[in-house]
Amino acid sequence: MSKNSWNHWWPVLAVLGSVTALGVGTSLAKQLFPLVGAQGTSALRVGFAALMLVCIWRPWRWSLNRQQALALLSFGVALGGMNLMFYMALRDIPFGIAVAIEFSGPLAVAIYYSRRAVDFVWLALAIVGLALILPFGANAASLQLSPVGIACAVGAAICWALYIVLGRRLGNIPSGQAVSLGLLCAAFVVVPFGVAEAGAKLLTPSILLFGIMVAAISSALPYTLEMMALRRLPPATFGIALATEPAIAAFMGMMLLSENLTLMQWAAIACIMAAAMGSAISRPSSKAAKPESSAAA
Secondary structure, eight states, rough: HHHHHHHHHHHHHHHHHHHHHHHHHHHHHTTTHHHHHHHHHHHHHHHHHHHHHHHOOGGSSSSHHHHHHHHHHHHHHHHHHHHHHHHHHTTSSSSSHHHHHHHHHHHHHHHHHHTTTTHHHHHHHHHHHHHHSSTTTTHHHHHHOOOHHHHHHHHHHHHHHHHHHHHHHGGSSSHHHHHHHHOOOOOOOOHHHHHHHHGGGGGGGHHHHHHHHHIIIIIIIHHHHHHHHTTTOOOHHHHHHTTTHHHHHHHHHHHHHOOOOOOHHHHHHHHHHHHHHHHHHSTTTTTTOOOOSSSSO
């Protein structure tokens, strides 16, 4: 492979590596559920990820005014809610299904901010995908998906949409400071739920070590890879690569968690991926903002 070809492809591979690391880390995290519950696992992941990023970025080097602090606080609350609700969804429904439903959040934001006719095509695809997943009518008995799990995934999607909208208000804050302090605020939201769920079990040495590994694989590594790729990829290319996340999550769930999906559920994931890819491809370059990172999810 030539140097030019490598320079063209490695940022795409970095995004795919990020999505894969997120899938592996989340699959490993789900193995902690029997020990500390979904809330406890989320607390370990978010808490340790926040500590890692604070140590890496040292956000105290920059000062904040009151308006910036409030913006960061609201951003962090949305980020914490997204992580907590997503892990609670994983407790009751398959990984790939949870990611597909959660993906509707950023997709809805992208379509809302772009009023072109073609976006209604992507919206229709996403609706078809969700209709194939959600247990409505005759599908309810055959799909056997937990209503609580579905509700938590929808909640995670709403929080991801808020995370994107609120994140756009942080443009004048250095990215390292924003993500580290935002995740620290998220930890203050999530950790109390984890303590209430698992209590002193969270301090078990083996669980702490496993939590550090999960935080590194599902947060620190994906975030680093995506930040490297974002500087070198057009928004559409980044969005297309990121849209593979539901399929990779479903594959990881199948390989690592023995979560087998039905043909209808795979079709639903394909529809939502196609909607996300189509939205990324057709987005006008002059108005395109960089797609939101998946590493926080």
